[in-house]
Amino acid sequence: MDTLKIGNVSLTWLSGGVTNLDGGAMFGVVPKSLWSKKYPANEKNQIELPTDPILVQFDGKNILIESGLGNGKLTEKQLRNYGVTKESELDVSLQSIGLDSTKIDYVLMTHLHFDHACGLTKPGNGEFVSVFPNAKIITSKIEWDEMRQPNIRSKNTYWKENWEAIESQVETFEENWSFGPIRMIHTGGHSNGHSIVIIEDGGEMAIHMADIMATHAHQNVLWVMAYDDYPMDSIAAKAKWQPFAVEKQAWFTFYHDAFYRAVKWGPDGQMMESVKRSK
Numbered sequence: 001m002d003t004l005k006i007g008n009v010s011l012t013w014l015s016g017g018v019t020n021l022d023g024g025a026m027f028g029v030v031p032k033s034l035w036s037k038k039y040p041a042n043e044k045n046q047i048e049l050p051t052d053p054i055l056v057q058f059d060g061k062n063i064l065i066e067s068g069l070g071n072g073k074l075t076e077k078q079l080r081n082y083g084v085t086k087e088s089e090l091d092v093s094l095q096s097i098g099l100d101s102t103k104i105d106y107v108l109m110t111h112l113h114f115d116h117a118c119g120l121t122k123p124g125n126g127e128f129v130s131v132f133p134n135a136k137i138i139t140s141k142i143e144w145d146e147m148r149q150p151n152i153r154s155k156n157t158y159w160k161e162n163w164e165a166i167e168s169q170v171e172t173f174e175e176n177w178s179f180g181p182i183r184m185i186h187t188g189g190h191s192n193g194h195s196i197v198i199i200e201d202g203g204e205m206a207i208h209m210a211d212i213m214a215t216h217a218h219q220n221v222l223w224v225m226a227y228d229d230y231p232m233d234s235i236a237a238k239a240k241w242q243p244f245a246v247e248k249q250a251w252f253t254f255y256h257d258a259f260y261r262a263v264k265w266g267p268d269g270q271m272m273e274s275v276k277r278s279k
Contacts, residue, residue: 006200013055014054014093015086016069017068022045030220035217038216051068051115068090072122073161074118110197112146139195147162154229183200190230190234191211205248205251209241211228211256247267250264263275
């Protein structure tokens, strides 16, 4: 599995599933002639988008960023529409490093769209049960409120199957949440309750901008998704946090990128270092 060290904090990418979504939707108003040079599409104009949680470990704590696509929850129609070529293998990933889902202490949810939240629950005895029964699940209050009371647009991605079984485990925050070297910061943009994650330790930093920078090809501040509920908020958040992170020589980490786990960009926008995704 692919790994990265931030000071004494270790990051390990787990196998959470693979989707293939429309490239035009993923890059919004950006012409295909531009985005396809950075992120190629297949014959259906779909681009490969993994859904790989990041296991963060420090001081004996096991923390997940996102939960993966889940397994056995999507219908045949959903599997087809979302271009799913692989469902989650989270249990296998954890077992390979001597863990299981009961050993997860926190799950940090940048937002609760289905491709991030399906891995929170699983079918069991005719109902859905928590995948991480001993974990605290952290998300912004705005996101949690909309998850349970979606609007006419968001009801397509906020599903009761993903929240009813874990309701008692959820802890929300208004603007910021922190634990040890980890901070979550509410940004809005992709969803009203969307947040980013910053990890700082030993003079090093990683920033997980989640779906306001879903892949390395979304580096341009103006390249945001058609899926974004509030695209101008996404642009504002990118304009604020990207220069901050570049100045700190931070690693940008990804949940959805089919090519890179993490990259470092220089002040001129050139990629300085990278952790490539192994297949």
